Structures are given as C-alpha cells and as structure tokens.
Amino acid sequence: MLILEEMQARGHEALTLLHHAPSGLRAALAIHSTVLGPAIAGVRLGAQDEQLAVRGALALSESLTLKAALAGLNYGGGACVLMMPEAGVDDPHAREALFRALGRQVRPLESRVVLTEDIGVSPADIAFVAQETPATLGVNTDTSSVTGYGVYRGMKAAARFALGSESMRGVRVAILGVGAVGRTLAGHLHREGARLTVADRRPDRAEALADQLDGVQVVAADQLLDSPCDIFAPCAYGHSIRSEDVPRLQCRLIAGGEHHPLTRRGESAVKEAGIIYMPDYAINAAGLIAAAQGTTPEQAAERVYTIINRITAVAEQYGKPVHIVARRMAERRIDLIGSLGHGK
Structure with a gap:
C-alpha cells in the first residue's frame, strides 16, 4: 500500500499516526479536507491492525468531507481510527486514559480537526477527549x-x-x-x-x-x-x-x-x-x-x-x-x- 499515492489520489491533506504507550493509544488520524472549515473526524474504536486502521481513516475522512458539504455544514472531513489496546478498555479508568490521551495528542491540531463519536465510541468517551481539548462535537448528542x-x-x-x-x-x-x-x-x-x-x-x-x-x-x-x-x-x-x-x-x-x-x-x-x-x-x-x-x-x-x-x-x-x-x-x-x- 503506497500511502502517499493513495492520499494524493483521494486529495487528502494529512495523515498522522498517534501513539501513547501507557494508555495503549494507537491511532490513525486522517484529514481529508479543511476547505470549508475544520475537519470533523469521526472517532472509531475496534480490533484491527495498523493497515486496516490507516485504510479506514483515509476512506472515512473522504466520506465525511462529502457528507459535511452535502449537508451544508462549514466543516471538512477527517477520521480517527483507534486500534483496540491489548489490555482492552473494560476498566473504566483505562478507557478514560485512552480517550484523554487522544485528546492531548490532538490538542496541537485543534485549529484543523474536531472529534466526534463513531462506531465503538460513545458521547461519554468524547467527553473524556473534551477534558484535554475543546476540539470536540457531539458530547450531548446521541x-x-x-x-x-x-x-x-x-x-x-x-x-x-x-x-x-x-x-x-x-x-x-x-x-x-x-x-x-x-x-x-x-x-x-x-x-x-x-x-x-x-x-x-x-x-x-x-x-x-x-x-x-x-x-x-x-x-x-x-x-x-x-x-x-x-x-x-x-x-x-x-x-x-x-x-x-x-x-x-x-x-x-x-x-x-x-x-x-x-x-x-x-x-x-x-x-x-x-x-x-x-x-x-x-x-x-x-x-x-x-x-x-x-x-x-x-x-x-x-x-x-x-x-x-x-x-x-x-x-x-x-x-x-x-x-x-x-x-x-x-x-x-x-x-x-x-x-x-x-x-x-
């Protein structure tokens, strides 16, 4: 898989790999477009390898760009695909640490990306992200x-x-x-x-x-x-x-x-x-x-x-x-x- 070729073909702006060992954070964050505004990035959590996470982030972020544009929103499209930590996230403290680590990692990008929930992620998880960065949406929306x-x-x-x-x-x-x-x-x-x-x-x-x-x-x-x-x-x-x-x-x-x-x-x-x-x-x-x-x-x-x-x-x-x-x-x-x- 030639990542840069695929990004160029789809028109992506950026792809970032996020890592924080203590919390088990491993994620692919893709920004497809910020032409209309900050990229809304759906956050997913699931059991998958790095290649699937990257592919999923690239595909989902392009979809979010088109969705926001068609809906008349002043946002671009992004995606953040989290790989399930080896220890899982059944422990509530572990889940909090994972999503707060995500928020802290995304903080430098908050002018370009806004995180919201997607598959495997709840408004409560996004609330943890929001403790570390204001770049969130959907905390109070099911x-x-x-x-x-x-x-x-x-x-x-x-x-x-x-x-x-x-x-x-x-x-x-x-x-x-x-x-x-x-x-x-x-x-x-x-x-x-x-x-x-x-x-x-x-x-x-x-x-x-x-x-x-x-x-x-x-x-x-x-x-x-x-x-x-x-x-x-x-x-x-x-x-x-x-x-x-x-x-x-x-x-x-x-x-x-x-x-x-x-x-x-x-x-x-x-x-x-x-x-x-x-x-x-x-x-x-x-x-x-x-x-x-x-x-x-x-x-x-x-x-x-x-x-x-x-x-x-x-x-x-x-x-x-x-x-x-x-x-x-x-x-x-x-x-x-x-x-x-x-x-x-």
Whole structure:
C-alpha cells in the first residue's frame, strides 16, 4: 500500500499516526479536507491492525468531507481510527486514559480537526477527549440514534425514486449490521410495517433484535447478500459489499447507514447491475447535522430527507445515477465556497 499515492489520489491533506504507550493509544488520524472549515473526524474504536486502521481513516475522512458539504455544514472531513489496546478498555479508568490521551495528542491540531463519536465510541468517551481539548462535537448528542432515524427518513425519499412509493409497508428490507444505527433503523421500519431480514457478524445481536421485533427473520451475515429484498441496508463497519459479490444482490436499492459500503469499483458494478445506490454520505448525515448545529433529531432527519429528494430530482432530470449526482453536488459546494477564500 503506497500511502502517499493513495492520499494524493483521494486529495487528502494529512495523515498522522498517534501513539501513547501507557494508555495503549494507537491511532490513525486522517484529514481529508479543511476547505470549508475544520475537519470533523469521526472517532472509531475496534480490533484491527495498523493497515486496516490507516485504510479506514483515509476512506472515512473522504466520506465525511462529502457528507459535511452535502449537508451544508462549514466543516471538512477527517477520521480517527483507534486500534483496540491489548489490555482492552473494560476498566473504566483505562478507557478514560485512552480517550484523554487522544485528546492531548490532538490538542496541537485543534485549529484543523474536531472529534466526534463513531462506531465503538460513545458521547461519554468524547467527553473524556473534551477534558484535554475543546476540539470536540457531539458530547450531548446521541448521534447513533439520530443517524438511524435520518437513514429511515432518507430511505423513504430514496424509495419513492427507486420503488415508486415512499411507504415502507410490505417493503422487504435486508439490514446488515444491527448495532446502534441498524437497530434504530429496524425499529422505525418495523413500526411502519416493513418486512425485515437482518444479519450481524455477532449473531447474538441479530437474534436479540428478532426477539424484540415480531416477524423479523435472521440469517447468517454471509448469506444476507443472497436474500431477496427491495432494499439492502448496509449498517456495518465498512466495505460490506465487495465488488465481486455485487451479482449476488437481489435488491433494487442500496441505502444504509454504513460509511463507504462500496468501493469506487463496487459503485460501477452496482450501476451495471441496474441497482440504485444512495451513497452513505448523503443518507447517514443526520447525526453529524445534529451534533454540529444543535438541531433536534427530527430537524436533522428532515434535512436528510430534503437532501435525498434534491439528489433524486436532479438524477431524474438529467438521467444520471444518484451516487454520481450526490458526489458532484458535494464537490460543487466545496469548489464554490472554497473559491471565496478565507475570510479576514
């Protein structure tokens, strides 16, 4: 993996490796763009090696740039991927030390980056970061549940374009990943009468959800791609849909809360397969909007609904795939606002 070549190809500004031995901090911090403002960096924590952490930070930070731009926020995109310490973080003091160490390491960069929660990280963790640096967002926002509700509202807008109606009653939705975002999405869809099939790399989570919601079918994670459905909703950790697995998909629309479920090659493959793909940065922005602007969950989700409707209207008008329209809309705002330069 040639890091600088990949950064240049994606347009990244910086990649920093963070380390603090006593706390077990090992992290990759990527800043993709600060054209619109400081880079909002989603902080993730998981068991992974250095290469996966770096790849994840580069991909996630680019997604955050597009998300912030499309949502009309004056922020750029970043990502901070933490590798799980060998001793774990079950000890509350160890968890505090880990995130306070992160905050202290990021302090010199606080004019360029703002940290907020992502997978494996809670508002309480960001509160620890905030003890060491003011460069934080989302301490008082349950971003996962807000994001899940926003995905639900965005899915309805996308379904109106892809399926001819935004009603979810009787619509077959396959959800891959039932963590906080996936569970919230499933709950809203279930209340509207959608027919749900769910899977998770941790089968116990999928079974627990099925126990809570009547009529939910559970399948193994590696079998969900083969499940007949109208909408496939990836809500896992990233790159859930490999390019070579696209022919297995039996859906008409991909719309979920997961960051970068497809590579660029995968996007081309679903286009060739005639599947509509609503990109992650368009549909999963509600949590970021709520954290950045202090809006209510309902207001943030309605912003997502409006954004998706705008994307589909342009796609229909010009006969272009929605994922291409979404990217061009985000990039156009970055170009236009970036052309203004920095105010005095």
